[in-house]
Amino acid sequence: MSQDELQTFGLLEIEKLLQSNGKSLRNYAGMPVPNKSLYDTVSLTHEHDANVSKLNEEQRVVYDKIIDCVSNKRHGFFFVYGFGGTGKTFLYRVLSAKLRSEKNIVINVASSGIASLLLPGGKTAHSMFNIPVEITEDTVCRIKKDSPKAEVFRIADLIIWDEAPMTNKLAFEALDRTLWDIMVSVSDRNKDLPFGGKVVVLGGDFRQVLPIIPKGSCAEIVIASINSSVLWKYCEVLRLTKNMRLAIGSEQSTAQELRLFSDWILQIGEGHCGTVVNEKLFVDIPSDLIIPVLENPVEDIVNTIYPNLVQNFRDPSFFQDRAILASTVDNVEEINNYIVDLLPGEEKNYLSADSICGSDAYSDVDVDWITVEFLNQIRCSGPPNHLLKLKIGVPIILLRNIDPAGGLCNGTRLVVRDLGTNIIGADIVSGSNVGDKVFITRMSMIPSDTVIPFKFQRRQFPVSLSFAMTINKSQGQTLSMVGLFLHRPVFSHGQLYVALSRVRNRNGLKILLCDEGLDDAGRTENVVFKEVFDKVKF
Numbered sequence: 001m002s003q004d005e006l007q008t009f010g011l012l013e014i015e016k017l018l019q020s021n022g023k024s025l026r027n028y029a030g031m032p033v034p035n036k037s038l039y040d041t042v043s044l045t046h047e048h049d050a051n052v053s054k055l056n057e058e059q060r061v062v063y064d065k066i067i068d069c070v071s072n073k074r075h076g077f078f079f080v081y082g083f084g085g086t087g088k089t090f091l092y093r094v095l096s097a098k099l100r101s102e103k104n105i106v107i108n109v110a111s112s113g114i115a116s117l118l119l120p121g122g123k124t125a126h127s128m129f130n131i132p133v134e135i136t137e138d139t140v141c142r143i144k145k146d147s148p149k150a151e152v153f154r155i156a157d158l159i160i161w162d163e164a165p166m167t168n169k170l171a172f173e174a175l176d177r178t179l180w181d182i183m184v185s186v187s188d189r190n191k192d193l194p195f196g197g198k199v200v201v202l203g204g205d206f207r208q209v210l211p212i213i214p215k216g217s218c219a220e221i222v223i224a225s226i227n228s229s230v231l232w233k234y235c236e237v238l239r240l241t242k243n244m245r246l247a248i249g250s251e252q253s254t255a256q257e258l259r260l261f262s263d264w265i266l267q268i269g270e271g272h273c274g275t276v277v278n279e280k281l282f283v284d285i286p287s288d289l290i291i292p293v294l295e296n297p298v299e300d301i302v303n304t305i306y307p308n309l310v311q312n313f314r315d316p317s318f319f320q321d322r323a324i325l326a327s328t329v330d331n332v333e334e335i336n337n338y339i340v341d342l343l344p345g346e347e348k349n350y351l352s353a354d355s356i357c358g359s360d361a362y363s364d365v366d367v368d369w370i371t372v373e374f375l376n377q378i379r380c381s382g383p384p385n386h387l388l389k390l391k392i393g394v395p396i397i398l399l400r401n402i403d404p405a406g407g408l409c410n411g412t413r414l415v416v417r418d419l420g421t422n423i424i425g426a427d428i429v430s431g432s433n434v435g436d437k438v439f440i441t442r443m444s445m446i447p448s449d450t451v452i453p454f455k456f457q458r459r460q461f462p463v464s465l466s467f468a469m470t471i472n473k474s475q476g477q478t479l480s481m482v483g484l485f486l487h488r489p490v491f492s493h494g495q496l497y498v499a500l501s502r503v504r505n506r507n508g509l510k511i512l513l514c515d516e517g518l519d520d521a522g523r524t525e526n527v528v529f530k531e532v533f534d535k536v537k538f
């Protein structure tokens with residue numbers, strides 16, 4: 001490589017890092033800029049040309065509408081509504097390749113870290129748009145109008161936001177206000193348009209888990225969804241209904257079997273199958289999917305999903321593609337602790353350092369009363385527990401986005417290889433960087449749990465065991481073997497659908513039902529807030 005090529009290569013790498021943080025070399029006076037486009041326009045053109053002809057009719061309609069808006073500099077707000085496998089990601093990739101090959105700027109984000117890894121140059125929406133964790137009707141994103149990030153949004157041609165239904169509508173409204181503010185200074189014509197006149201494409205599936213509202217009622221959760229937002233009236237819903245995952249590759253008989261399975265899951269997602277008893281919806285589970293309870297339900301599901309655990313435990317691929325899912329954190333912890341105790345090897349216990357945050361005044365809480373021991377006992381969603389029990393060879397899941405570009409985000413699964421005093425070595429087993437060896441250090445985490453009336457921080461490794469995980473945590477994961485532990489039935493919209501749709505075929509699914517109080521053992525409760533579908537207009 002010549003000196004010039006080397007310099008261009010180095011500058012492009014720096015520019016990529018800067019752009020992933022919403023900045024650019026152009027924002028720093030005196031810095032040289034690469035004399036080539038950040039994207040390899042030739043290979044993007046090839047990628048686009050190879051895939052555009054494969055788009056099915058529905059995908060083509062969406063593609064044409066969006067390209068038309070961007071090419072003619074018209075605003076547009078779309079929702080691409082399709083269940084898993086209908087080719088949303090494929091479509092986003094073709095769109096991004098087309099526009100980037102023509103030097104347009106495309107911002108790809110997703111609500112979760114896992115989904116963002118599937119998008120070209122994807123980031124989580126919260127980090128890309130600096131959306132505050134605590135959000136109200138008046139919130140704006142933390143982006144200054146004269147900042148480099150604002151400049152990127154000013155010139156962006158398309159924003160794609162995947163898995164939109166799981167994000168609170170207030171986050172989209174905050175982005176709308178922020179873009180309005182940025183764009184209105186460019187042209188007055190933007191002042192009456194949503195998102196300041198940008199072309200914005202949201203995507204996802206309303207059958208999946210909706211925004212989390214701690215202890216929220218059906219009405220509260222439906223009202224927090226994007227399709228209850230004031231912005232929704234500007235949105236054009238574009239539907240994808242053809243399952244492309246099944247359409248390609250499978251033999252006829254297998255495809256037929258897969259289709260039946262996929263249709264059953266969709267019916268469950270929409271609340272169209274089952275029996276209503278006392279205003280609750282129950283679904284019959286086919287007997288061949290049920291794990292019989294012999295004595296101890298935990299032992300029964302572990303033996304089914306992790307057969308010959310102690311012998312297979314050293315096989316690096318054993319944990320790669322399987323997990324037990326449960327609806328509550330208590331059940332998840334019970335299963336994880338049961339398994340880790342069974343395994344051979346020295347156990348290492350890591351304790352967190354917990355402390356009350358800053359000098360915030362809590363008018364209704366006596367801070368002196370809050371001891372460290374009390375903080376240690378708090379178990380909340382987000383940070384790990386005070387005590388983390390690990391052994392070499394166990395699977396863990398990340399609880400924070402550490403390095404999304406390196407495949408380390410909230411939801412990435414790993415297998416522990418080294419347990420140091422201040423560092424954990426692990427191999428990535430899911431997502432875009434499978435096989436990479438990484439090191440994880442402790443970090444301070446502040447729970448955003450609004451049920452706790454004060455703020456505290458926990459310094460701990462941002463991981464938990466992942467033999468079992470909550471259904472909500474599994475959204476976005478693809479597994480080949482799933483054991484669904486329904487000791488307590490699901491309690492919120494979309495959970496049963498998400499749990500059942502983690503596997504690609506029926507052979508990979510087993511369900512243990514032991515809902516206390518249910519007379520009929522072959523059934524489980526399903527929760528579907530049908531109101532959320534009523535608000536999707538076509």
Ligand SMILES: Nc1ncnc2c1ncn2[C@@H]1O[C@H](COP(=O)(O)OP(=O)(O)OP(=O)(O)O)[C@@H](O)[C@H]1O
Pocket residue numbers: 054055056059082083084085086087088089090091244245248
């Ligand atoms: N038009 C197409 N031609 C060929 N293959 C396609 C097409 N559309 C999608 N696929 C393939 O079908 C599979 C499912 O598509 P994709 O992952 O884009 O769906 P999705 O809607 O994003 O699903 P999920 O929500 O589960 O991620 C992928 O393997 C993808 O490459």
